[in-house]
Amino acid sequence: MRMKTLPAVIALLSAAAFVAPFAHAINAVALxxxxxADRSFGKLEQVHAFYDAMPTGVTVSETGRIFVNFPRWGDNVPFTVGEIRDGKxxxxxxxxxxxxxxxxxSDGLISVQSVVADGQGRVWLLDTAAPGFADPKPRGAKLVAIxxxxxxxxxxxxxxxxxxxPSTYVNDMRFDFRNGAEGTVYLTDSSLRGPGAIIVMDIASGRAMRRLSGVPxxxxxxxxxxxxxxxxxMVEGADGKPKPLGVASDGIALSADGQTLYFTPLSSRHLYAVSTALLRDASVSEQQLAAAVQDLGEKGASDGMEADADGAVYAGDYEHNSIRKRLPDGQWQTLVHDPRLLWPDTLSIGPDGYLYFIANQLHRQAAxxxxxxxxxxxxxLLRLKIDAAPAPTR
Structure with a gap:
């Protein structure tokens, strides 16, 4: 054998050795x-089915009235706030x-992102004045109490x-009538292109402070x-390339005693908490306030939170089609997991011991x-029995 043919022989032998174990065909059938398969658990009940515009928010009053909102993001939205009456x-x-x-x-409703019943005979409407996530219209972003x-x-x-x-997108709110002449409202700025923040507003005067702006x-x-x-x-970035959806502070919940505000960016899996007394105190510097924020660890990614009267916090987990509950001792448990729970958005506890929430497939939008x-x-609009009362506001 001439030496120049040796490499070819070795290659031939190697190929034969590789093919030999697969001399017999591997048969397979469709699974x-x-x-x-993935197992669902927890009992979901459907309260209402929406066949028109996509809703984002829901709230249930102390008498059981149900309100929903439809931000003007591109769907045909004849009205941005509605009440469910007799199945309509x-x-x-x-x-x-x-x-x-x-x-x-400042007059009419432009694009309402959130509705919250305050437990005191009113429902509040949060108007972003930013249809399609545009810059908010001057003097258009507002709170309206009915x-x-x-x-x-x-x-x-x-x-x-x-x-x-210019980048502010007011998203969700919680009320506390134990502080201030007419109470205090805490809100999230869930900007898509600027700093997130917590906004603290005195209801009597309308004066407000922007707190924790741009902190982690x-x-x-x-x-x-x-x-x-x-x-x-993913969304299209400024350079035309895809990038992960990035939304700042979004979900918010107020503890039953009003002393702790819980919040989370939509684009995060962490839960944060801060003292409401520090938030309201203008003499507390931003550096001091940021240092007082507690990172309570991972809870899953949420687009809505709520608190009950017993010290528990509830959060959607949109990556896992779930609703989770944080017990007063800090432990988490999953209450429901169901593939039909497509993007849980906004939570509200009704007077009937049910947790109400929207499933709106937000992630399936064209963007x-x-x-x-x-x-x-x-x-x-779904609900889940939790046998708990909403956190008091007074």
Missing amino acids: PADAP VVAYPNAAINKENPNDP DLASNKVVKRLVFPDNVML ATSVDPAFVPVVEGLPV FRGGQDQRQKPYS
Whole structure:
């Protein structure tokens, strides 16, 4: 054998050795539909099915009335706040107020992101004045209180310029009537392109402070990549390249005694807490306040939180189609896990011992699915029995 043929012989022998073990074909069949699979648990009940615009928020009053909101993100939204009555959603408090007043942005409702019943006979509407996540219209972002007995507007608070940035997107709110002449409201700025923050507003005067602006606890976790239904939730960046969805401080909950505010960026899996007394105290510097924030560890990624009267905190886990509960001792338990629980958004505890929440498939919107809207109607208002009362506000 000539030496120049040796490499070819070695290659031939190696190939034969590799093929030999696979001389017999490997047969396979489609995985049976009844093969072991992810198990659901927890009893979900559907309260309402939405076949039109996508809802984001829900609240249940102390008398059991249910209100929902529809931000103007691109769907056809004839009214941005509604009440569920006799199986239908009707404009609330009326159709007229659900239209923008082009001459006075502080008047009509432009795009409501959140509705919260305060336990004191009113429901509050949080108007971002930022349809489609545009810059908020000047003097348009506001809180509107509706008296539930008369269904009339009894308070309108326009956010002052000192707390509003061009990137501000006011998202969720919690009320405490134990502090201030008419109470205090805490809100999240869940900006998509600027600093997140907690906004603290005195209801009587309308004065407000922007707190924890841009600190890590209110900001997008730079290492966070949300994964829902096995796919990363990506958006198009300024450079045209895909990047993970980044939303700042979003979910918020107030402890039963009013002394602790819980909050989380949407683009994070961590729960944070801070003293409300420090938040309200203008003499406490931002550095001091940031140092007082507690990182309570991972809870899952949430787009909505709530607290009950017994010291527990509830949070959606949109990556795992779940609702979770943090016990007073800090331990977490999963209350329900169900593949139909597609993006739990906003939580509210009713007077009937149920936890109510929206499942709206937010992650299937065209912006996150390469320009293709993959949402499937209906969207759902669901509930889960928790045998707990809402945290008191007074």
